[in-house]
Amino acid sequence: MLTDEALAQLVGETRVHRRVYNDPDIFDLEMARIWGTAWIFVGHDSMVPGPGDFITTTIGKQPVIMVRDTASGEVHVLANRCGHRGVKLAQRSHGTTRGFRCPYHGWSYRTNGALAGVPHPKGYDSPNAMRAEPCYQIKQIPRVDSYRGFYFASLAEDGPPLEAFLGDTKATIDNLTDRSPEGRIEVVGKVSNRFVQPSNWKNFVENLVDAMHPMVAHGATGKATAAYVDTLGEDASKPPEAEVIHPFGGSYDFFDTMGQTALPLGHNYMGGEKSIFSHYGLPDDYVDAMREAYGEERMHDILSFNRHNTTVYPSLAVRDGVQSIRVVRPVAVDETIIETWVFRLVGAPKALLDRTLLYSRLINAPGSMVGPDDLDCYYRMQRGLMSDLNDWVDFSRFAHDDQDAGHKKTGVGTSDLVFRNQYQAWLGYMTENANP
Amino acid sequence: MSWDQGVLEAFIRAELRLLNAHDFAPWIELFTDDGVYFMPLDEAQADPELYDMIMYDNKPLMRIRLENFGHPDSPSMEYPIRSLRMISDCQIVEDTGAGCITETPFMASIFYQSLHWYAGTYRHSFVREGDAIKIKSKQVNLLNMGAPMGAIMTYL
Numbered sequence: 001m002l003t004d005e006a007l008a009q010l011v012g013e014t015r016v017h018r019r020v021y022n023d024p025d026i027f028d029l030e031m032a033r034i035w036g037t038a039w040i041f042v043g044h045d046s047m048v049p050g051p052g053d054f055i056t057t058t059i060g061k062q063p064v065i066m067v068r069d070t071a072s073g074e075v076h077v078l079a080n081r082c083g084h085r086g087v088k089l090a091q092r093s094h095g096t097t098r099g100f101r102c103p104y105h106g107w108s109y110r111t112n113g114a115l116a117g118v119p120h121p122k123g124y125d126s127p128n129a130m131r132a133e134p135c136y137q138i139k140q141i142p143r144v145d146s147y148r149g150f151y152f153a154s155l156a157e158d159g160p161p162l163e164a165f166l167g168d169t170k171a172t173i174d175n176l177t178d179r180s181p182e183g184r185i186e187v188v189g190k191v192s193n194r195f196v197q198p199s200n201w202k203n204f205v206e207n208l209v210d211a212m213h214p215m216v217a218h219g220a221t222g223k224a225t226a227a228y229v230d231t232l233g234e235d236a237s238k239p240p241e242a243e244v245i246h247p248f249g250g251s252y253d254f255f256d257t258m259g260q261t262a263l264p265l266g267h268n269y270m271g272g273e274k275s276i277f278s279h280y281g282l283p284d285d286y287v288d289a290m291r292e293a294y295g296e297e298r299m300h301d302i303l304s305f306n307r308h309n310t311t312v313y314p315s316l317a318v319r320d321g322v323q324s325i326r327v328v329r330p331v332a333v334d335e336t337i338i339e340t341w342v343f344r345l346v347g348a349p350k351a352l353l354d355r356t357l358l359y360s361r362l363i364n365a366p367g368s369m370v371g372p373d374d375l376d377c378y379y380r381m382q383r384g385l386m387s388d389l390n391d392w393v394d395f396s397r398f399a400h401d402d403q404d405a406g407h408k409k410t411g412v413g414t415s416d417l418v419f420r421n422q423y424q425a426w427l428g429y430m431t432e433n434a435n436p
Numbered sequence: 437m438s439w440d441q442g443v444l445e446a447f448i449r450a451e452l453r454l455l456n457a458h459d460f461a462p463w464i465e466l467f468t469d470d471g472v473y474f475m476p477l478d479e480a481q482a483d484p485e486l487y488d489m490i491m492y493d494n495k496p497l498m499r500i501r502l503e504n505f506g507h508p509d510s511p512s513m514e515y516p517i518r519s520l521r522m523i524s525d526c527q528i529v530e531d532t533g534a535g536c537i538t539e540t541p542f543m544a545s546i547f548y549q550s551l552h553w554y555a556g557t558y559r560h561s562f563v564r565e566g567d568a569i570k571i572k573s574k575q576v577n578l579l580n581m582g583a584p585m586g587a588i589m590t591y592l
Contacts (some may be wrong), residue, residue, distance in 0.1 A: 044552070050482065070492070078487065093582070112527075147533070157550075188486070188488060189477065189478065189479040189480075189481045189487045189488060190478065190480070191481060191582040192477070192488070192491060193477060193478045193488055194582075194583070194584035195586070195587075196584045196586050197584060198586070216509075217511055218506075219509045219510075220504055220507035220509035220510035220513065221500075221504055221507075221510070221511060223503070223507065224499050224500050224501070224502075224503035224504035226509060227503045228496065228499045228500045228503055229561070235467050239496045241494075241496050241497055241500065242496075242500075242512070260532060282579020309531065337584045342488050353486075354485075357484075357487070357488055357489075357492075360488050361488065361489055361492040362497070365489060365490055365492070366490050366492060366585050366587055366588050367489070367490050367492070367587075367588040368476060368491070368584065369500070369501060370505050371587065372512040372587035372589060373510055373511050373512045375512065376512040376514075376587075377511055379494070380511070404528040408521070
């Protein structure tokens with residue numbers, strides 16, 4: 001029985017019990033109490049640009065459709081389930097439709113979820129009245145809202161409004177969008193990379209801001225890159241591939257000085273004034289376009305904003321500096337799908353998209369060199385934690401050095417502060433009547 | 437000068453023998469200096485200049501990957517990789533004289549911790565450099581492109 005007391009015993013000040021990663025009952029409870037209540041990222045406005053455009057995804061375990069209404073143009077997030085027998089209505093990852101028709105018995109729905117028709121209706125007492133019966137409609141997800149084109153949904157009827165939930169992470173979404181001279185971004189392609197991770201979803205959420213792992217887990221890629229650069233000779237300019245990969249073999253000091261920031265509700269980010277992206281060069285024509293759009297001072301503010309992996313706990317990580325997001329889709333206690341979506345800065349030169357694509361291919365793609373090393377570490381952690389000879393996972397690094405700044409805490413880049421913060425939020429969500 | 441299907445099929449078989457043997461240095465030299473290897477996420481997203489890819493290497497990345505293969509500091513490279521690729525029915529689908537494109541169905545079995553099967557079509561773009569045939573691009577269209585997938589640890 002997972003009482004509040006039992007759950008509280010799993011999270012210490014500087015450690016968590018291995019069961020949070022490998023107990024199926026805890027996973028189910030997470031789906032109800034975290035993924036069933038928090039605002040979960042569903043999709044970006046540009047993924048459904050036209051009337052009837054839709055994508056399918058999940059909120060926790062629940063299949064949903066994000067669709068743009070053919071009549072109103074409004075974006076809806078609907079349960080992907082027929083109001084009749086529960087059959088999943090949309091099976092493809094994306095498409096365009098005038099409505100949804102169940103493949104089993106032919107019930108049809110408008111893009112706002114309203115029942116449009118039932119075949120051979122005379123067997124029902126009041127076929128016309130069915131169109132007004134809530135139980136026969138596709139259910140709308142209780143709360144749907146967007147911030148600058150980023151659509152989130154919550155399965156809970158009540159809770160904080162989206163902007164209050166996002167808090168300071170809004171600044172990262174702002175920065176990603178404002179890096180476009182027109183203040184607009186568009187997703188690149190209808191199909192994203194989806195990496196199957198043979199481990200718990202929290203492995204990934206932790207890894208995003210784990211500054212102690214790059215020089216170890218990705219040390220080989222850093223060294224391989226350095227070895228290649230050495231073959232080019234001293235006078236040769238470094239290829240852009242080296243610029244992207246090299247920080248992954250960076251020093252502890254480099255990551256320490258980036259800093260960590262822990263925010264309410266388990267959100268966090270690395271960097272701020274400095275990140276692994278802050279040494280990237282910018283094309284002159286892009287800087288000119290930004291200056292013209294925003295003016296010198298505002299342009300400087302936008303381009304010197306250097307956060308790395310802002311995590312909107314539990315479902316989204318934003319990399320504003322390289323215009324990409326990673327989205328967490330839990331499948332089972334030991335399986336997670338990670339989506340990587342890349343964005344085009346509307347009005348920016350092609351060189352910006354080139355770097356975004358380069359980064360994703362080098363770091364995030366299934367065929368990249370960096371991603372598989374992370375994946376293997378997650379896999380080993382999931383398997384290693386089957387051992388019951390040591391029940392605890394340690395997060396004690398810089399345990400007494402957190403800087404409390406009111407609504408946030410900060411620490412050096414290699415501090416475990418962000419993990420401790422994530423698990424305090426986790427415990428808040430998981431224990432009833434508690435505020436995460 | 438038009439291209440000979442039999443010569444190109446023999447070239448591809450020789451290319452795959454290098455991959456099966458994990459003999460990557462001479463395999464990289466089969467590519468032009470601006471040659472690329474890529475694996476699209478979708479048929480409508482096949483242009484590597486415009487879209488993200490499941491896998492993409494240009495020549496610098498091939499050389500970095502060559503250094504990374506089997507690196508003792510890489511956790512994912514701690515496991516042995518054994519692989520076998522088979523092709524059939526290589527067809528020339530475009531022949532401009534200066535260059536040509538072939539499409540070749542393939543199946544690949546990769547042993548990496550467990551056995552993984554891949555299938556699809558290779559789309560090679562060939563050019564001549566002097567007397568030598570070079571690969572300008574090798575596009576690997578997987579049957580399951582766009583589906584969730586685990587790590588792809590080597591070239592297919």
